[in-house]
Amino acid sequence: MQHDNPEVTLITADAPVSAETHGGRAKCLQRLVRLDLPVPRTIALSFKAVRAIAAGEMADGAALLEPFGPHPLLCVRPSSEDPDWGGPRAVLNIGMCDAKRAELAETLGEAAAAKLYLRFVQSYAIHVARLDPDVLDDVSDDPVKGLAEALDVYEEEAEEPFPQEPATQLIEVLRSMARAWEGTTARLLRQAKGAPADAGLGLVVQKMALGLGPGECGSGVMQLVNGATGERKITGRYMRQSQGREALSRGADAMYLERDPRGPSLEELAPEAFATLKAHTTLMREKLREEMQAEFTIENGEVFVLDGVRVTRNARTAVSIAVALAEDGIISREEALMRIEPRALNELLHRQVDPEARRDVIARGVAASPGAASGVIVFTSEAAQSMKAQDTPCILVRRETSPEDIRGMHAAAAVLTERGGMTSHAAVIGRGIGLPCVVGASAIRFQTVKRQITAPDGRVFREGDKITIDGTNGEVLAGEAALLEAGHDDSLKVLMAWADDARDIAVRANADTPRDAETARWFSAEGIGLCRTEHMFFETDRLIVMREMIFAGTSDDRAAALDRLLPMQRADFTELFRIMQGKPVCIRLLDPPLHEFLPTGRSGQRELAEALDIPLSDVTRRIEALGEYNPMLGMRGVRLGITVPEIYDMQARAIFEALIEAREEDDPVVPEMMIPLVSASREVELVKSRIDAVAGAVRRETGEEFTYRLGVMVETPRACLRAGDIAPQVAFLSFGTNDLTQMTYGLSRDDAGRFMSDYVQQGVYPEDPFHTLDIYGVGELLKIAAERARAANPDLTLSICGEHGGNPESIAFCREAGFDYVSCSPFRVPVARLAAAQLALRDKIG
C-alpha cells in the first residue's frame, strides 16, 4: 500500500477522500466507516489514479493487494462523482485462482468453490479479456466439469492461460474498467445525464465478504422505504448463499427481510442479524441524512455492510422521502425543499406513460399540453362526443382544431393534430383544460376523409384503432400504453406549505374556466393572473351570438347581439368569482382577431348562413374579407377594443354585474381588467375612460359600490419602451412573454417549429426562447419596462403571465427584477411555488 500516495488510499475515518477526487461511492463508504459500520476493508483509487491506470502508467497490482492480507478475494466497484452518471459494472471475486479454489474447497466444498471460480472466469473473460460473450455458454452445468472446460476455452480464445496471479487479475480488472469509462457510448450516456466532458471515475477495491459457506451466509439489500410507492416499510431481499445483488435478480430464490405473510423472511430466519441490519440502515438514514439502500452480506451470522446508495425514487417518492426526513428532524425543511427538482413535480401532476413500459413510437410532434392518455382514434368532434357517451376513451385526430372542435375536445381523452405549434388552438385549449395534446405531427400523413392516418413507417391506423398520446414529450404511440396515475398526496401538500413559507414572490394561475379556477385553488394559487375571455365565446350557444355580433351590419344589430352575450358573460364571471372568493382575478379583455370566431369549413359556413338568414356567398365573402396576412400582428387586442368599443363595454359591464351578484360573503374578489396588445399609451387612455364610464353607470343603476383595478398586458416591444407613459394610468402591468418573445425575435411560435430544433442544435439560439425566457433580449425589454414603469408609478403591481411564468429561470429573473408575482397554468403552480422557494432560500444562504 502506497501510504504516501493520496491517490490510492485505504478508506479510514480520516483518509483524504472526497467525492470530487475519489467519487461518491468512496466518500459514502468513508462515511459508513466513520459510523463504525462493519464495512470490509476498502481502498479508494482517485480519478487521477484511474486515469493513470487507463493510460497504462500503473502496471503493478501487488502494492494494491497489500492492505488486504494474504490471498484475499476482492471486488471492484465504480465511484463516479455523481452516482447517476453510471460506470462500469462491479467485478467480484478477484483473486480466484487454482490455489484459492483449493483453499475455499476446504470450507465451502468442491462444488461451491468451483462454481465461484467458474463465475469469475466467465466474468473476467467477458469484461476484462473481452472474449465473445457466448464462448463460455456451452460449458457443463456441473461446476467442477464446467470450470475445467471454461479454463480450457479461455486459454484457447485468449491465447494464454487464465491468469493465476491476483495482482495481475486486479490490475487488469482496474484497467479494463478505467478504459470502459472512456468509451464513446459511456461518455455520451453520462453527458446526457449532465456529466461534464472530463468527468472522472474513481474505483473502490473492497475485500469480499463471501456470503457463502457454513453458518448463516448470504447477501441482500435493505431500505426503509418503498422506492416506488413511498410507503415507510422495510423493503429489500435476502438470499442465502449468494453474493452481490443476486438476491434482486428475477426469479432468484430470495426471501423478505421483515416478517411477511407472503413468505419466509430474514427476520424469522436470523432475528439478530436482521435487528443489526435494521439498526445499521436506520443509522445510515439518520447520519447520512438520506434514505439509503444498504448492500449487505451475512457471513456465518455476521453482518457486513458493503455499500450504501441513495434509494432510487420517482418524483412522488422523492417528495415523500424529503418530507419524511424533515419531519423526522433529520434534515431541515429548507433542505427538504432544496432536494426536489421543481420540474420533476410535473411528473406527479399529470398521468404519464410508465417509463418502464415498452414504447412503440409512431411519430413525434410538438409536446403542446402535458400528460398522457390512450384511446381509440376519432376524426370528428361528433364521433368524440358519441364515444364519450359510450364511456370509451378516444383520441381526437384533426389536421388542426378550430372553435367548432371545443365540444369534441372536452369529450376526448387527448388530441393529435397535423399542424400548429405551442400557441395553436389545440395547444392553448389543451393546456387550458388539462387535455394531453400533441400538435404539428407533420411526419404523420393525415387522411381525415379516408378516416385514417399513416405513420412515417407506412403503418396505417384507422378510426377505432387505439393509440396513446404522450403530451409530455410529444410522442404518439401505437396501442394502449401502461400509464402512471397523477399523484397529489399529503407529502406534496406539506412540502408546498413549506415552500409557501419560504418564498417571497407570489404565484397565480392562468385559468379561463371554472374548472381551471378550481384546479388553481386546489394548487393554492394566490389568485388568477390571466383569465382569457375568448374561450367563453367558443361554447356553442355563445358562438352563434358572437358570430351574429361580428356580422352585424349596423351598430344597433351589434348592440342587440352584445345584449344577448352580456348575461352569458356575467354568468361566467359570477361562477369564477364565487370560486375565487377573496382572491384577485385578472381578466384579459377580448384579444383574438374576430375571424377566429368564424367557421373555417364549408359546412359551418352553411350553418351560419342559415342561422343569419343570409346567402352563403355573403358569409364566405365576409369571412374572406376578415382574413389577415399575419393575424398575430393584426386587428386584435386593444385594437379591437378601440375599433369596436362596445365589446369591451359589454365585458366590463358583465364583470361589474357579476361582482355584485357573487359577493354574498364579506371577502369579495377584486377584479383586475387587463388590456391586451397595447402599443401606445393613448390606447390605455381611451379604454380606461370607457370602462370607468361603464363602472359609473353600473354604480348608478344598482346603487352598489365596488372596486376594480385596470392594467395592461405588455406584449409589444413598444409597450415596454413606453412603459413610463402607460404606468401612471394603471394599477398593474403584466408581461405576456409569449407574444413579446414573438415580436422581439420577429418569430411566430406557430411557424418556428419547422426550424427551431435545427436552430437549437446549431447553437444559433442557446435554447428555444418559447420554453426558456430569453434574458438577453426579451429580458432586457422586461427590465427597461419595469424600471420605467416603477419610476413613473411606484405602487404599480408587476407580473409575468404566459408559458414562461412557471419556469424556474423565469421566476429567478422576475424576482431579481422586483416583480410581485408570476402566473402560469394551474398544473405548473406547484412547480413555480417550489422554484420560488428555492430561489429565496438560495438568496438566504447567500
Added chain:
Amino acid sequence: MQHDNPEVTLITADAPVSAETHGGRAKCLQRLVRLDLPVPRTIALSFKAVRAIAAGEMADGAALLEPFGPHPLLCVRPSSEDPDWGGPRAVLNIGMCDAKRAELAETLGEAAAAKLYLRFVQSYAIHVARLDPDVLDDVSDDPVKGLAEALDVYEEEAEEPFPQEPATQLIEVLRSMARAWEGTTARLLRQAKGAPADAGLGLVVQKMALGLGPGECGSGVMQLVNGATGERKITGRYMRQSQGREALSRGADAMYLERDPRGPSLEELAPEAFATLKAHTTLMREKLREEMQAEFTIENGEVFVLDGVRVTRNARTAVSIAVALAEDGIISREEALMRIEPRALNELLHRQVDPEARRDVIARGVAASPGAASGVIVFTSEAAQSMKAQDTPCILVRRETSPEDIRGMHAAAAVLTERGGMTSHAAVIGRGIGLPCVVGASAIRFQTVKRQITAPDGRVFREGDKITIDGTNGEVLAGEAALLEAGHDDSLKVLMAWADDARDIAVRANADTPRDAETARWFSAEGIGLCRTEHMFFETDRLIVMREMIFAGTSDDRAAALDRLLPMQRADFTELFRIMQGKPVCIRLLDPPLHEFLPTGRSGQRELAEALDIPLSDVTRRIEALGEYNPMLGMRGVRLGITVPEIYDMQARAIFEALIEAREEDDPVVPEMMIPLVSASREVELVKSRIDAVAGAVRRETGEEFTYRLGVMVETPRACLRAGDIAPQVAFLSFGTNDLTQMTYGLSRDDAGRFMSDYVQQGVYPEDPFHTLDIYGVGELLKIAAERARAANPDLTLSICGEHGGNPESIAFCREAGFDYVSCSPFRVPVARLAAAQLALRDKIG
C-alpha cells in the same frame, strides 16, 4: 383716424404694422409703400380690431373714413397672417350712394355711374345685408333703370332703405367680413391648410383707384413669370374701364400686357404705363425677394399698384422660381433650398392627375405607389400583355397580385387590387418599377370571374372600360383623367447640385433591377442601399427553376437547381454592377419565405405539376405544408440562410463572379452583402463563415482578388438590443424600419389598413408609423442599436433603408443619431437630398 391706436393705422413706411398683428397683406402693402410705389392710401385694421368689430364693439365708421378725405370710394380686402389661409372676398366701391352717383355722373356719365352704384348695391345686398342672392337677378339690363329697381327691391327685402352714409356702409362691410371669418366652414377650411384654431383676420381699407373714366383707365394684374410653366415671360391681363380682378374673369374682354401676336396689348396701347408697371413689378421681385403678382389700376394714364401677392405656383415652378431668384442674386442658394418643401418634389417626379381637372372618384384605397395613369381595365396578366402589344394603356385589376403577375405588371400602366397594404406584393413591386398602384380598395366589389368591378355607388366597370389610378392619393377615378407629366428639368438639377453641396448625410437608393439602378443614377443616388434579390427569381424562366429548387427532394436535386440559377443571378448582378460602376451596392440576401415563390392558383399549380412531372396532389400538399400562420414572422431571411445554406452560397458566388466579370474599368463596385431578419449574433457568425468560404473558393478558382463587405439588416427588436454582439462581426448595419416598426408595434402593415385611419383620427397614434418613423419607440431601438454597435465597432457604417428612408423626419433622426446614409426608393432620392440639405442648413443657422 385714431392716431393713438396701433390697431387701426395708416400704412406708412414707419407705421407699426406686422404680419403677426395685421396680416400678410397689410405687411406687404407697407413694403410696397416703402418702395415708393404708387399705392393708394390704405389703413390697416389689426386682428384685435377686427375681433372687436365682430363683437360689435366698434360701431363708428366715421373715424375710419377720416384719412381718405371727403366722399371717398373705398375697398376692403382681407389680410390673414398667411395668405394661403384665405378670407372673405374683397368688397369694392364702398361709399357709393345717391350723392356719389351724382358726383361721378359728371365725369363718367350717367350710365357708368349708375352701373357702379348698381354693382355695389348687389354686392352689399348679398355679402353684407345677406339677402337672397337671386333677389336682384331680375333688375333691368339698363343701368339707370336697373339701379332704381335694385334700390326698391333692397328696401323691400331689407326692410330699410339702402344706407346712404359711407361710414355706415364701411362699418357694416367690416363687421360682415369679420363675422364671415368666424364661420365654421371658413374655420375648417383654413385649419385644413394648417391655420391654428385662433388664427386672426386683419382687414385693409384702401382708397379706390377707379379704373373707370376719361383717358386710359382700366385694371389688371402683372407677373414676370408664367406660374404654370415657370417660363420667364410677362404674363397677366389688362382690361380697359374695369375694376379689381375683372380682367381675369372668363370671357372678359381683356388684353395682353406685353406685345403679343395673339391680340392687342397694353404695351402697344399705353407704352409708358406698361414700362412703369414693368419697372414696378421688377422692383417688387428684387426688393421683396420673391416672384410677385402686381394688381394694378390705370386711372387716366396714371399707374397705381393696389396690391402684391406671391405668384401662385406648382411644385415645378416653385423650383424654377427659387433657382432663378438665386441665380439673379436676389436670394442666396441656401435660401432657395429652404424655400422648397421637400415632399412637394414628389409632384414633379411622377405623372399626376391635373389638380384642376374634374375627379370622378369611384373609391379610395391605399396609396401604395405614387403617380397616376389611365387605361382600360384588364383582369389578367395575359390580357395586360396583349394590350401592351397593341400599345393600349391598361390597368391591371386583381384581388391581389402574386409572382405570376410580374409580367402583367410590367405590361400595365397601373395596378389596382382589392387586398393588401403598403408591403403587399403589388405595392412593393409597384414602387420598385415606378408603377402607380392602389391596393386594398376593399370598398369596390371585385368580380374577377365576371370580369367586372362594382363601385360602392353601384356603378359597374367592365373589362375594357377606362379608369384612372391615382397612386399618389389612393383614388380610383372613372374614365380618363387629365394628367400632368412628370418634370425633371434643369432648375431641379441645379437645385439638387446646391443641395448636395449643403448636405452632410449620404443618400442612396433602393433598387432591385437594372431599370431601378438607372433611375437611381439619374437621380444621383450615391449607391444602392438596398437591392432585394427576390425579384430576380420572379421572372418566368427563373421562377420555374426556383420552384424546382423548393421542391427538391434531395440536396443533389437542390444543388442542380441552384446550379441553373447561378448564371442567371450572375448575369443580373453583372448588369447591376456595370450600371453602378464606382458606387457601393448593398445586396440583401434572399429574404421572403419560400412559399411566396409557389403558385397560388389551381392553374399555376397544375403547370408546376407538369413541369416537375409529379402529381398535382403532391404539389398542393407541399404548398399547403409550406404555408405559414404568420409569414412575416416565419421561415424567412437568415432563417432560410441557415436552414438551406446552399441558397446564400449560390448568391454569394453569383455576386463574386459578377464582380470579376463586370470590372473591366478601374472603378469597381464594392459589393455589400446584407443578412436579413437577424435576431441572434450566432446567425451572423454562421452565414459569415460560409460566405467567406465561398469568396475563398472563387478566389482560388479564378486567381482574382476582390473585396466585399458583409453586414446585417437590423429588423427585429432583438437585433437592436444585441447590436453590440453583432457589430464586431460586420462592416455595416442597415435598419429595415418597415419590419422593425411592425415588430415593435406588433402590427402587420398589410393588416393595419383596416384600422389605421381610425387610429390616427382618434390620435391613438399621432401619425401612421409606417409613413413617419416613430421616434419614441422604434427610434429608441435605433438609438440603442447605434450606440451599442458603434461602441463595439467604431468603423461601422450605419444606415436606414426602407420606406422611411426618404422622409425628412427620418433623415433628421438619422443625422442626429450619426448615421452615414439613408436609402430610399429612387423616386424619393431628390426629396431626401433636399431634406438633408435643409437640415444641414438649419443646423448651420443654429
